[in-house]
Amino acid sequence: MTTLHRPELLRALALLARLNEAMHARGLPRPILVGGAAVEYFSGSAVMTGDIDLTSPVQEELERELVALGFIKPEGFGHTLGWLHPELRLGFEVVGSTPLEGNVDPFRLLLVEGLSPDAAFVIIPVEDLIADRMGQYSSGTAPELLRQARMLFRLHPDLDQAYLERRIRHETANEYGIADLTE
Structure with a gap:
């Protein structure tokens, strides 16, 4: 697969796809990619981000899945509010329960496949x-x-x-x- 995206983003999105599938397998809603990482995805990494912003109405369950995937939540002064994975340079953060405070038509959300075998992730429309x-x-x-x-x-x-x-x-x-x- 030829891509314009930087490798760090592709690794993070592949992990996001695994997270999506874990949530989906449990009958839970898939987290939705929003913010700067979504801009980076749609711009082919012309705009780069430092984190992966997600929305999810079930944040506690999502955080359990993050832990199961090897993420840690740093604590103490000066640390990120989100979650870090030892193999990634990008943090994950839940920024809300719905994209853009519920103003996104849910039928327009996109399911992106192909970055991880048998896994896909959901992204806000461009x-x-x-x-x-x-x-x-x-x-x-x-x-x-x-x-x-x-x-x-x-x-x-x-x-x-x-x-x-x-x-x-x-x-x-x-x-x-x-x-x-x-x-």
Whole structure:
């Protein structure tokens, strides 16, 4: 398989796929990849992240599975809030119970296969990532996220334009739309 993704991300996503399958095998919802790692996935590692952000409505069960997969939770001053695996350079962190506070259409979530044998992981749709980046940009706290949103928009010409427009309008209190993604 030819890929543009950096090896560290691919190793982390393969482990995420194993985590997804362990949760699914127990009849629990699969954790959903969101945030910077999702941006890195959809950008082919053009944008890189330092952690894997997940959402899950069953955080305690997910943390049990992380331990079973060899993750540890560092303690003490100056340590990450998330989970670390000895073979990875990226930490895992549960950042919420649902993606974007429940504003993502669950039927649009994507199941990504092929990074680990017989395992897959769930990721937020690229349209919602763009809308989230635009929402953070419009808040005035993250001006660099406009660049990420524009890059993702250019890299994915097959986006659902109507859904994307609606999501950007929602995330930005109607201040921005698709037209703001073109330079």
